[in-house]
Amino acid sequence: MLYLDDIEVGMKRSFGRYEVTREEVLDFAGKYDPQPFHLSDEAAAQTHFGRLAASGWHTSAMTMAMFVAHMKEHPQASLGAAGVDELRWLKPVYPGDTLRCESEALEVRPSQSRPEMGSVRSQMTTFNQKDEPVLRFIAIALMRRRPNE
Numbered sequence: 001m002l003y004l005d006d007i008e009v010g011m012k013r014s015f016g017r018y019e020v021t022r023e024e025v026l027d028f029a030g031k032y033d034p035q036p037f038h039l040s041d042e043a044a045a046q047t048h049f050g051r052l053a054a055s056g057w058h059t060s061a062m063t064m065a066m067f068v069a070h071m072k073e074h075p076q077a078s079l080g081a082a083g084v085d086e087l088r089w090l091k092p093v094y095p096g097d098t099l100r101c102e103s104e105a106l107e108v109r110p111s112q113s114r115p116e117m118g119s120v121r122s123q124m125t126t127f128n129q130k131d132e133p134v135l136r137f138i139a140i141a142l143m144r145r146r147p148n149e
Contacts, residue, residue, distance in 0.1 A: 001075050002074065002076040003143065003144055003145055003146040004108065004110065004117065004118045004144065004145045005145055007108050007120055008105065008108065009105055009108060012102060012104045013103050015067075015100070015102075016063075016067070016099065016101045017099075018098065020062070020094065020096065020099065021095055022096075024058075025052060025054045026039060026052075028057075028061070029058070032057060037049050037053055038055050038058075040052070053092040053093065054092070054094065056135070059089060059093045059099075059126065062099055062126075063099070063126045063135060066101050067103075070101075077143050077145075078141065078142070078144075079142040080142055081141050082119060082142060083140050084138060084139055085138040086136070086138045087135075088135070089135055090134055090135060090136060091128070091134045093128065093134050093135075097129060098128065099128060099134070100126070100127050101127070102127070103122045103123065104122060105120055106121045106122060106123055107120070107121040109121075110145065116144060119143070123137075123139075124136065124137055124138075
């Protein structure tokens with residue numbers, strides 16, 4: 001189990017593999033972001049995307065799916081998150097892309113008012129198969145501290 005006390009600034013983790021499918025891009029867009037360039041090859045061809053592109057929110061959801069799968073394999077004393085800062089969609093994600101993630105701890109802060117927990121600010125970056133960053137944000141995770149034994 002990874003606790004707040006185990007994390008050091010600069011600690012990096014690489015994880016995940018997510019194959020983006022056309023069907024999933026269309027399904028997500030149809031439900032949550034029904035803009036033409038996420039739904040139609042023809043409409044997307046008329047934009048800077050050039051072809052059907054995943055919603056940035058879909059890219060965020062795929063990133064979260066990879067992170068949760070990583071936490072299942074490498075348990076953490078997670079208490080959820082306080083939010084994200086500086087969310088940026090850096091490049092389009094297309095059907096056929098394969099994504100992966102990297103995180104780096106930027107700040108570890110024990111809580112002053114709740115000694116059993118604290119927060120970690122981490123930069124999360126999602127890359128495509130060409131190692132091009134496609135998404136980046138600062139996650140603010142809440143974590144338990146190691147219990148006294």
